[in-house]
Amino acid sequence: MVKILLIPIIFGYNIVKSQVLMYFAEFRDGAIYFMEYVNDLRRKTPQDRNPLGKFKDATAIIPDRLIFRWWQLLCAVSVGNIVLWSLAAQGLLWESDTYRSQQLVLSGLFVAACAFRSILPRVDLERMCFWDVPLSSVIVGRTVATVAELCFAWQCALLLFKLSALTGSSVIGTIGLAVLPIIVVAELACWFAVATLNHIGHAVEELLWSIMVGLVAVALVIYWQHTAGALPMWVPIGLIACAGTAALILMVDIPLYITRWRIGKRAGLRYLRVVEGLKDAVVRRRVTQTRDDWRKEVLWMSLYFSAGVWMSLGIILV
Secondary structure (H helix, E strand, C coil), X not given: CHXXXXXXXXXXXXXXXXXXXXXXXXXHHHHHHHHHHHHHHHHHCCHHHCCCXXXXXXXXXXXXXXXXXXXXXXXXXXXXXXXXXXXXXHHHCCCCCHHHHHHHHHHHHHHHHHHHHHHCCEECCCCEECCCCHXXXXXXXXXXHHHHHHHHHHHHHHHHHHHHHHHCCHHHHHHHHHHHHHHHHHHHHHHHHHHHCCCHHHHHHHHHHHHHHHHHHHHHHXXXXXXXXXXXXXXXXXXXXXXXXXXXXXXXXXXXHHHHHHHHHHHCCCCCCHHHHHHHHHHCCEECCCHHHHCCCHHHHHHHHHHHHHHHHHHHHC
C-alpha cells in the first residue's frame, strides 16, 4: 500500500526536478548571453568617455570591518523579513480574500527585491557597488528597485481603495487613484538621474515620494474621522510611519542629493545623454567597501530595507 502511495509522489518529484533543471539551464544561457553583451559594450565604449575618469579603473576592494558588519546586518534583516513574509503567506495563502492575496504577492515582490538590494548594495549615480559581480550592475539593481517601489505604491493604493469602500469616502478613493501615477513619475525621474548622472532627478523623485506619503497620511486621518468606536492600532502606527518617512526624505535624502548636485556642478561633471548613460550604467561600476564611500548611505539603506519592508508586511494584515 505504501509503495502504491509513493508512486505519484515519485512521479511528481521527477516532473518538478526536470522543470527546475530546465529553468536553470535557460537561466544559465540567459546569463551567458547577458555577459557577452556586457563585454561587447565594454569593448565598444572608449575609456576616455567616462565622466568620472579618475574612477574608471577603481575595482579593488578595500575591506572595512565596520562596513562589512553593517552589510552582514542588512543580510540578516533580509532573511528575517523573508521569514516574516513566509509566515504571513502560510496563514493567508489559501484565503479567498482577493485583497489579501494581491497584497501578499505585491509584498512578496517588495521583500524579495529589498533582500536582493541588501545582499548587493549599490549607489546608482556614483556607479558604486559592494561586490564585483554581474548582478551588481546599476541597470539590474535599478530595474529591481523600480519593480519593488511600484509594488509598494500599488499596495498603498489598494489599501486606500479598501478604506474608501469601508467609509464611503470619495476623497480617500481619489487619493488612491493618485498614488500610482505619482510614483510612476517619480521612477521616471529616478531613471533620468541614473542615466544622466544629474542628482536633481533623484531630488525630484524623493519630493514626489514625500507628496505620496503625505497624501496617504491625509487618507488615514479621514479614515480615523469615519471610525466609530475603538480606533484600530494600525492607524496611529501608519501615521507615525508616514511622519517618519516624510521627515527622512525632506531632512536627509533631498538635502543629500542637492549637495551632491552642487558638488558635481562645481567639479564640472559632464552630464550624459540618456542612451549614453544607460550604456554606461550597464558596463561601469566602482567596487568599494570603505567607510568613507558608504557612510552617507548607511542611514537610508538601513531604514529602507528594514522599516520600509515592515510597512509592506504590515499592510498585508490591514
